[in-house]
Amino acid sequence: MSSPAVIPRALGAANGSVLATRFGYSSLERQRQRLPVFKYRDAILYLVENHATTIIVGETGSGKTTQIPQYLKEAGWAEGGRVIACTQPRRLAVQSVASRVAEEMGVKIGEEVGYTIRFEDQTNPGFSRNYSVIMVDEAHERSISTDMLLGLLKKIQRRRPELRLIISSATIEAKSMSNFFQNRCFVGAIGPKWGLVVAHRIELIYEKDGNETFDQLLILVKEVLEDGSLSIGSHGSKPFGQVEGVVKVRPFGISGGPESMTLGKKVLEHFAMDSVPNQLPAIVSVEGKGYTVDIYYVEEPVSDYLQTTVDTVLLINEKESPGDILVFLTGQDDIDAAVKLLTDATHDDKKRSSGLLILPLFSGLSRVDQDLVFAPTPRGKRKVVISTNIAETSLTLEGVVYVVDSGFSKQRFYNPVSDIESLVVAPISKASARQRAGRAGRVRPGKCFRFTIYLAKKLDFLVFSVGSAVLSSLISFIYCGIFSGRIQGTRLYTEDYFLKEMAADGIPEMQRSNLVSCVIQLKALGIDNILGFDWLASPPPEAMVRALEVLYSLSIVDDDVKLTSPIGYQIAEVPMDPMVSKMVLSACDLGCSEEMTTIAASLSVQSIWVSGRGAQKASDEVKLRFAAAEGDHITFLNVYKGFINSGKSSQWCYKNYVNYHAMKKVVDVKEQLCRLLRRFGLALKSCEQDTQAFHFSVHFVLSHVDGSACAALGLPCSCFILRKAIIAGFFANSCYMEVCLQATSTLFSFIIEHLFATSYFSNLIFSCRNTATMDCTRQLEVLKKYTFILPLYCSGSSLASQIKVNPKWVVYHSLVSTDKHYMRNVIAIDPSWLIEAAPHFYQTRSPNLALY
Numbered sequence: 001m002s003s004p005a006v007i008p009r010a011l012g013a014a015n016g017s018v019l020a021t022r023f024g025y026s027s028l029e030r031q032r033q034r035l036p037v038f039k040y041r042d043a044i045l046y047l048v049e050n051h052a053t054t055i056i057v058g059e060t061g062s063g064k065t066t067q068i069p070q071y072l073k074e075a076g077w078a079e080g081g082r083v084i085a086c087t088q089p090r091r092l093a094v095q096s097v098a099s100r101v102a103e104e105m106g107v108k109i110g111e112e113v114g115y116t117i118r119f120e121d122q123t124n125p126g127f128s129r130n131y132s133v134i135m136v137d138e139a140h141e142r143s144i145s146t147d148m149l150l151g152l153l154k155k156i157q158r159r160r161p162e163l164r165l166i167i168s169s170a171t172i173e174a175k176s177m178s179n180f181f182q183n184r185c186f187v188g189a190i191g192p193k194w195g196l197v198v199a200h201r202i203e204l205i206y207e208k209d210g211n212e213t214f215d216q217l218l219i220l221v222k223e224v225l226e227d228g229s230l231s232i233g234s235h236g237s238k239p240f241g242q243v244e245g246v247v248k249v250r251p252f253g254i255s256g257g258p259e260s261m262t263l264g265k266k267v268l269e270h271f272a273m274d275s276v277p278n279q280l281p282a283i284v285s286v287e288g289k290g291y292t293v294d295i296y297y298v299e300e301p302v303s304d305y306l307q308t309t310v311d312t313v314l315l316i317n318e319k320e321s322p323g324d325i326l327v328f329l330t331g332q333d334d335i336d337a338a339v340k341l342l343t344d345a346t347h348d349d350k351k352r353s354s355g356l357l358i359l360p361l362f363s364g365l366s367r368v369d370q371d372l373v374f375a376p377t378p379r380g381k382r383k384v385v386i387s388t389n390i391a392e393t394s395l396t397l398e399g400v401v402y403v404v405d406s407g408f409s410k411q412r413f414y415n416p417v418s419d420i421e422s423l424v425v426a427p428i429s430k431a432s433a434r435q436r437a438g439r440a441g442r443v444r445p446g447k448c449f450r451f452t453i454y455l456a457k458k459l460d461f462l463v464f465s466v467g468s469a470v471l472s473s474l475i476s477f478i479y480c481g482i483f484s485g486r487i488q489g490t491r492l493y494t495e496d497y498f499l500k501e502m503a504a505d506g507i508p509e510m511q512r513s514n515l516v517s518c519v520i521q522l523k524a525l526g527i528d529n530i531l532g533f534d535w536l537a538s539p540p541p542e543a544m545v546r547a548l549e550v551l552y553s554l555s556i557v558d559d560d561v562k563l564t565s566p567i568g569y570q571i572a573e574v575p576m577d578p579m580v581s582k583m584v585l586s587a588c589d590l591g592c593s594e595e596m597t598t599i600a601a602s603l604s605v606q607s608i609w610v611s612g613r614g615a616q617k618a619s620d621e622v623k624l625r626f627a628a629a630e631g632d633h634i635t636f637l638n639v640y641k642g643f644i645n646s647g648k649s650s651q652w653c654y655k656n657y658v659n660y661h662a663m664k665k666v667v668d669v670k671e672q673l674c675r676l677l678r679r680f681g682l683a684l685k686s687c688e689q690d691t692q693a694f695h696f697s698v699h700f701v702l703s704h705v706d707g708s709a710c711a712a713l714g715l716p717c718s719c720f721i722l723r724k725a726i727i728a729g730f731f732a733n734s735c736y737m738e739v740c741l742q743a744t745s746t747l748f749s750f751i752i753e754h755l756f757a758t759s760y761f762s763n764l765i766f767s768c769r770n771t772a773t774m775d776c777t778r779q780l781e782v783l784k785k786y787t788f789i790l791p792l793y794c795s796g797s798s799l800a801s802q803i804k805v806n807p808k809w810v811v812y813h814s815l816v817s818t819d820k821h822y823m824r825n826v827i828a829i830d831p832s833w834l835i836e837a838a839p840h841f842y843q844t845r846s847p848n849l850a851l852y
């Protein structure tokens with residue numbers, strides 16, 4: 001696009017002099033000017049100044065994320081205490097982009113450039129939150145947060161016409177985004193009968209009797225400004241005379257007579273909105289200079305997905321000219337396994353692996369490891385970055401010439417009927433496949449090698465049939481074995497598959513997720529009419545209803561679906577799953593918040609254990625030292641205590657197969673939670689009377705899992721209180737376990753394995769019979785059918801012989817679907833506690849059945 005003729009005053013010259021004095025005219029500055037987006041600098045600034053919304057589309061790496069906020073700052077958008085914001089759907093991208101921008105500006109993070117992610121605020125506390133421009137980046141990813149943000153911003157813009165939005169992405173469908181943002185009501189006026197006035201192309205038509213006074217008109221316009229949910233219709237669709245009392249809005253196009261014009265101007269002046277920017281979004285397309293990428297598909301099926309990846313990497317290293325390799329796998333487990341296979345290959349096959357620098361990239365990565373990924377490749381080396389889809393568009397890696405694409409990514413699918421949210425490996429869309437391939441063409445022509453999984457035929461059907469409820473329930477059954485990483489029967493994907501079968505775009509997360517957190521956030525922001533919220537794509541009504549039900553059962557919302565005070569409001573402020581938040585708040589009442597904050601923090605990390613360091617048996621044995629018979633939550637307390645007593649030692653973690661970074665995170669999250677509770681005026685109390693309280697002797701407690709026995713024997717019963725607090729949040733996740741294996745003696749070992757080994761998915765064989773025993777106010781039909789099967793590695797615990805009694809009732813933290821449904825993080829309970837904690841949710845059908 002061509003540069004606009006008029007460049008507004010505010011934009012002036014790039015503020016290069018500041019950088020020049022700080023850095024000399026550094027190579028960084030030259031690098032900035034070489035980026036494709038630089039040519040569009042003035043055009044972008046002009047459009048942002050004059051349009052309420054600007055949509056910017058441009059190749060990954062063209063400089064959108066790092067440059068545009070700097071251009072805005074240089075043009076004065078951060079002056080007068082104002083702040084420019086740029087949002088990202090991924091934590092790692094936030095940190096990486098912020099540090100890059102700080103580096104380019106020659107400042108420290110936390111000064112002029114900062115970032116906030118959940119549980120980490122690196123912003124200058126002196127800065128206001130008066131945002132002048134909000135750039136919603138990577139909008140194509142359509143995460144729940146992005147979709148919510150877009151809906152909210154659209155609403156906010158009505159009240160803050162001075163706010164500017166930038167929607168940016170590599171692959172966004174600019175037209176539909178533009179439509180979403182242009183259809184807003186701003187200001188108009190009425191004339192006698194029905195009159196209309198165009199104000200900045202947005203008009204408002206009102207007719208009642210047409211004889212309102214000016215003051216009545218002002219009230220009406222105020223209402224329109226404040227309530228975006230007034231019905232929006234289009235002029236001409238209905239004879240106006242027949243529709244009474246309806247405010248009609250249409251984007252632009254018609255001008256009013258002189259009388260209405262004058263009236264309209266007066267209204268604008270009254271609301272100080274005579275400088276409202278153009279409401280039609282501007283679209284900028286940044287042309288990059290991507291090189292061509294040759295795509296290779298392999299024809300013959302291969303037998304092992306990870307091994308094929310490794311072989312392909314080795315083959316590239318052996319045969320192809322220098323250039324880094326970027327591998328797309330699905331998740332940390334896959335990546336860890338591939339890193340290990342490749343590392344083994346560097347020992348076994350020195351010739352083919354010479355010069356390889358193997359680096360994982362996923363969002364839980366430590367800062368040190370992140371820096372390695374972005375550091376320039378040392379001379380004579382070839383980087384192999386093994387990544388999740390975070391490297392697809394969020395991050396730019398220089399020097400990549402080869403891409404190995406598995407064709408899959410981990411995606412969330414939620415079934416609102418069974419309430420099971422599964423993180424499944426699902427095929428990526430064509431748009432994603434193209435993006436991934438594009439990563440190979442940044443520095444020179446590149447090559448992309450594509451894989452897909454043999455089960456693809458079945459999977460497509462699911463992805464294509466976007467009936468989300470059906471989709472999510474089906475999907476969790478069919479993705480057998482993929483999650484485990486080692487996938488049998490894989491092939492590289494054929495061109496035919498890519499062209500004919502792959503979906504063009506992915507399904508927005510909003511349509512395949514549990515919406516509890518989303519609903520509570522909107523409620524806290526004062527959006528009462530959640531169903532009427534202006535969504536970019538509507539969420540499934542079943543999921544909405546389900547979310548409201550959960551919030552109601554937790555007493556977070558009342559009969560009128562309003563947040564309760566104080567619990568509802570407090571929970572909305574805790575940046576965690578509302579069930580976890582409720583558990584923590586209940587712990588404050590019960591006097592065990594000290595421990596519960598540790599448990600909640602441990603639940604917030606992916607896993608506190610290190611996985612896959614080889615020695616499975618040794619690691620299992622070490623883990624058992626921390627195991628508590630009550631369940632995984634109490635085990636977390638033991639590990640945490642060990643970690644703190646060791647002086648937060650990484651050595652200690654290494655010895656005990658504990659994930660050091662995860663534990664540091666736990667400590668951090670716990671601190672923040674405690675701070676929040678203190679702010680609520682809640683006391684932090686420990687229920688631990690004896691330092692040994694949680695580490696009950698395994699032999700002893702195993703026979704008394706119901707807790708009451710502890711009291712009878714005069715033992716400290718802190719776990720009892722803790723478990724009650726857990727139930728306060730998780731009563732809906734109760735299960736009765738039924739033993740159904742041929743060899744009863746080994747079964748006990750399985751159950752104890754499950755309760756002990758927190759790092760495993762819960763490995764129970766059970767069928768859930770809570771509907772049979774108790775009347776739930778809600779049906780858990782689907783759960784009844786599930787049988788959970790053990791992975792083989794869980795058999796043969798050394799403790800098996802000591803087990804006398806197994807827990808019958810448990811409460812789980814989450815259900816995870818892999819090949820089967822597993823409960824993750826389980827704690828044994830007494831069923832009577834369920835009725836006590838949630839009389840509105842459970843009731844006893846027969847006294848004899850209540851206690852198993």
Ligand code: ADP
Pocket residue numbers: 035058059060061062063064065066067096097100374393394395396398
């Ligand atoms: P876009 O948002 O358009 O994908 P970015 O603004 O993220 O592009 O990146 C622009 C350029 O800045 C990249 O091509 C890369 O050269 C450089 N860059 C971005 N982030 C980093 C980083 N963390 N380290 C080094 N260089 C970076």
Ligand code: MG
Pocket residue numbers: 061064065066137393394395
């Ligand atoms: Mg970007």
